[in-house]
Amino acid sequence: MQIPASSPAIDVAGVPTPAAPAPGLTRGRAVPYWLLLPGMLWLTVFFVVPLVSLFATSLQSPVSDNPDDGYYFNWDFSNYSEALSRYGEQYVRSFVFAGLATLLALAIAYPLAYFIAFKAGRWKALLLVLVVAPFFASFLIRTYAWRTILADEGFVVDLLNALNLLPQDRVLNTPLAVVTGITYNFLPFMILPLYASLDKIDPRLAEAGADLYAKPLTTFRKVIWPLSMPGVVAGTLLTFIPAAGDYINARLLGSTNDRMIGSVIDSQFIIVRDYPIASALSFLLMATILILVTIYVRRAGTEDLL
Amino acid sequence: MASQSVKQVEDLHLVRLTKRYGEHAAVDDLSLTIPAGSFFALLGPSGCGKTTTLRMVAGLEVPTAGMIRIGEQDITALRPYKRPVNTVFQSYALFPHMDIFENVAFGLRRRGEKNIEARVNEMLELVELTPMARRKPAQMSGGQQQRVAVARALINRPDVLLLDEPLGALDLKLRRQMQIELKRIQTEVGITFVHVTHDQEEAMTMADTVAVMNAGRIEQLGAPQELYDTPRTAFAANFLGQSNLFPGQVVARDAQSVQIRAFGQQVLLPATKLSTDSDRVIVGVRPEKLHLHRAGGAVPEGRNTLTGVVTDASFVGVSTQYLVATPWGQELIAFEQNMGSAERPGVGETVTVSWEPAHSFGLDGSDDLNAGIDDDLLEVGHYTAADVEAGLVPAPATVPGG
Numbered sequence: 180m181q182i183p184a185s186s187p188a189i190d191v192a193g194v195p196t197p198a199a200p201a202p203g204l205t206r207g208r209a210v211p212y213w214l215l216l217p218g219m220l221w222l223t224v225f226f227v228v229p230l231v232s233l234f235a236t237s238l239q240s241p242v243s244d245n246p247d248d249g250y251y252f253n254w255d256f257s258n259y260s261e262a263l264s265r266y267g268e269q270y271v272r273s274f275v276f277a278g279l280a281t282l283l284a285l286a287i288a289y290p291l292a293y294f295i296a297f298k299a300g301r302w303k304a305l306l307l308v309l310v311v312a313p314f315f316a317s318f319l320i321r322t323y324a325w326r327t328i329l330a331d332e333g334f335v336v337d338l339l340n341a342l343n344l345l346p347q348d349r350v351l352n353t354p355l356a357v358v359t360g361i362t363y364n365f366l367p368f369m370i371l372p373l374y375a376s377l378d379k380i381d382p383r384l385a386e387a388g389a390d391l392y393a394k395p396l397t398t399f400r401k402v403i404w405p406l407s408m409p410g411v412v413a414g415t416l417l418t419f420i421p422a423a424g425d426y427i428n429a430r431l432l433g434s435t436n437d438r439m440i441g442s443v444i445d446s447q448f449i450i451v452r453d454y455p456i457a458s459a460l461s462f463l464l465m466a467t468i469l470i471l472v473t474i475y476v477r478r479a480g481t482e483d484l485l
Numbered sequence: 486m487a488s489q490s491v492k493q494v495e496d497l498h499l500v501r502l503t504k505r506y507g508e509h510a511a512v513d514d515l516s517l518t519i520p521a522g523s524f525f526a527l528l529g530p531s532g533c534g535k536t537t538t539l540r541m542v543a544g545l546e547v548p549t550a551g552m553i554r555i556g557e558q559d560i561t562a563l564r565p566y567k568r569p570v571n572t573v574f575q576s577y578a579l580f581p582h583m584d585i586f587e588n589v590a591f592g593l594r595r596r597g598e599k600n601i602e603a604r605v606n607e608m609l610e611l612v613e614l615t616p617m618a619r620r621k622p623a624q625m626s627g628g629q630q631q632r633v634a635v636a637r638a639l640i641n642r643p644d645v646l647l648l649d650e651p652l653g654a655l656d657l658k659l660r661r662q663m664q665i666e667l668k669r670i671q672t673e674v675g676i677t678f679v680h681v682t683h684d685q686e687e688a689m690t691m692a693d694t695v696a697v698m699n700a701g702r703i704e705q706l707g708a709p710q711e712l713y714d715t716p717r718t719a720f721a722a723n724f725l726g727q728s729n730l731f732p733g734q735v736v737a738r739d740a741q742s743v744q745i746r747a748f749g750q751q752v753l754l755p756a757t758k759l760s761t762d763s764d765r766v767i768v769g770v771r772p773e774k775l776h777l778h779r780a781g782g783a784v785p786e787g788r789n790t791l792t793g794v795v796t797d798a799s800f801v802g803v804s805t806q807y808l809v810a811t812p813w814g815q816e817l818i819a820f821e822q823n824m825g826s827a828e829r830p831g832v833g834e835t836v837t838v839s840w841e842p843a844h845s846f847g848l849d850g851s852d853d854l855n856a857g858i859d860d861d862l863l864e865v866g867h868y869t870a871a872d873v874e875a876g877l878v879p880a881p882a883t884v885p886g887g
Binding site for chain 1: 543544545564565566567570571572574576578579580581582591592595596637638641
């Protein structure tokens with residue numbers, strides 16, 4: 180999978196800060212901290228240092244109008260307001276698309292994961308392999324494949340048109356295509372944690388629910404759903420976070436009016452070479468995701484998570 | 486509970502109940518009436534169909550054929566959540582995300598009952614868990630979880646409470662304690678309990694009526710003492726306690742007693758304790774009914790006797806367990822209480838084994854003599870009376886104390 184420019188946000192959320200080893204630790208007790216060392220070194224060199232450098236870049240100003248002349252550091256916080264005012268639309272769109280795709284993925288993945296966990300029997304392993312099978316092809320190729328599938332002359336559009344379900348007569352280069360693509364690409368990240376969570380639930384709990392006068396839907400609402408919350412939280416985070424920073428789907432499946440913030444950052448870095456703006460956008464994206472995720476986990480956490 | 490009007494409790498009827506999985510019949514044409522308010526045990530080895538029977542009553546398994554009724558109401562096709570039946574699951578199936586109070590209140594809430602708080606507290610008191618109300622199941626011991634499971638089911642005042650090996654996960658000491666506890670609760674609430682277990686001692690301790698199940702059918706049904714004293718099949722004789730079984734031939738019978746010849750010895754048994762019309766029979770007697778007499782010792786008049794050689798004597802405190810090899814190669818088990826008076830016979834000694842005729846029972850000669858004994862405990866395979874008569878029986882028949 181390609182790593183979008185903003186993906187370090189995942190690590191920000193996911194890496195616990197280890198407590199500093201207390202002085203006077205015996206050698207045996209220090210071993211766990213030594214085991215941390217390679218990972219810490221790796222993260223320092225390839226995450227912390229670039230992050231600091233990125234932050235520094237976001238506060239630079241151009242030397243002249245020509246990007247070839249470079250930038251100098253002068254605590255230029257106006258880059259942030261500039262970035263927001265120029266690309267606020269794409270910024271908001273990113274979260275809307277990512278949110279829609281996450282909900283869609285949850286709606287598709289939950290029944291599927293439920294089936295695999297409780298009903299698949301001996302087909303369980305095979306179905307799980309099929310879930311991850313798309314990873315055998317590159318992210319980029321799979322997204323290109325969707326261009327063909329959703330193309331104007333394709334059978335999907337023909338079918339939908341025949342059913343009068345398409346107001347614009349097309350799918351490709353519309354927001355629908357972008358959201359569909361994101362949903363598709365991140366679906367396994369939703370299915371797997373959901374499956375892991377559901378598979379841990381003792382099927383006898385559902386029987387106990389039925390035995391205690393709960394109709395199937397009530398049993399689901401009161402027993403299965405709350406117990407699958409860890410999977411729901413993990414799955415939505417693993418989908419939403421990378422989806423918000425994604426730039427491949429919007430570029431390949433959307434029109435220029437459907438650009439997401441990932442594409443903007445990409446073109447600012449690579450084509451326009453306005454490094455301070457691109458860095459500021461990256462930081463804004465990261466900060467927003469961090470805040471949203473914190474609120475989300477806090478709220479979900481109050482519901483008696485196991 | 487006091488708040489609820491007195492409920493008309495009704496009998497549970499299973500009528501020709503059958504459950505097939507493919508060719509295999511887990512429950513085979515089972516008919517049974519469980520009287521209202523009784524403590525009923527379904528006893529049998531694993532795979533005998535007892536749990537399947539229970540699950541069909543709960544509605545968690547759909548019968549292939551037959552009917553389940555409570556009183557006059559046919560519940561065979563009713564969805565589980567509509568049945569006036571609750572289950573205490575094996576390993577409890579408590580809702581791990583709810584505290585004890587909410588677990589117990591679950592059924593009441595689903596039915597939109599009133600007074601939930603008071604009723605849950607009352608129930609928690611009955612099972613002595615009031616201080617634990619706000620704990621999660623994972624924070625409690627096995628015995629406590631077990632009591633929560635009972636409370637969660639009982640609070641709904643079902644017509645029938647089903648218990649699926651409810652004590653299986655507990656250690657021996659706790660199990661004994663919970664047996665008494667469950668019996669107390671059952672007496673207190675007066676609801677019909679149907680208890681599934683493979684532990685014969687548990688079934689006998691708790692139940693008013695025990696049904697011994699084997700291969701999807703009921704072998705024998707009755708009060709524990711009746712089952713123990715007069716088993717009707719070799720399976721029942723071996724599964725419920727231990728038995729000495731050996732083949733014989735009926736030589737004379739009258740209204741009171743039956744005379745049987747077994748390997749040249751005359752054995753008497755009461756006519757009421759013979760379960761077959763056939764002349765080929767199996768004579769059975771419980772190990773603790775046997776008495777060992779050393780050579781030269783006087784045997785009281787009227788007792789059945791056999792002679793044999795002591796091959797093993799193990800002292801187990803309250804009693805000594807003897808293995809006595811008969812001339813035809815079977816080994817009998819005898820438990821002698823340690824009264825401390827007479828000198829005990831030693832290994833290798835020839836002894837006379839005697840017992841009261843009233844303590845023997847007679848089974849059909851075509852039964853498998855080792856039916857109902859755990860295959861793991863058998864040093865030899867299964868055999869019939871004919872095999873024994875043909876001298877094909879290797880010794881020993883069973884492991885002592887198993």
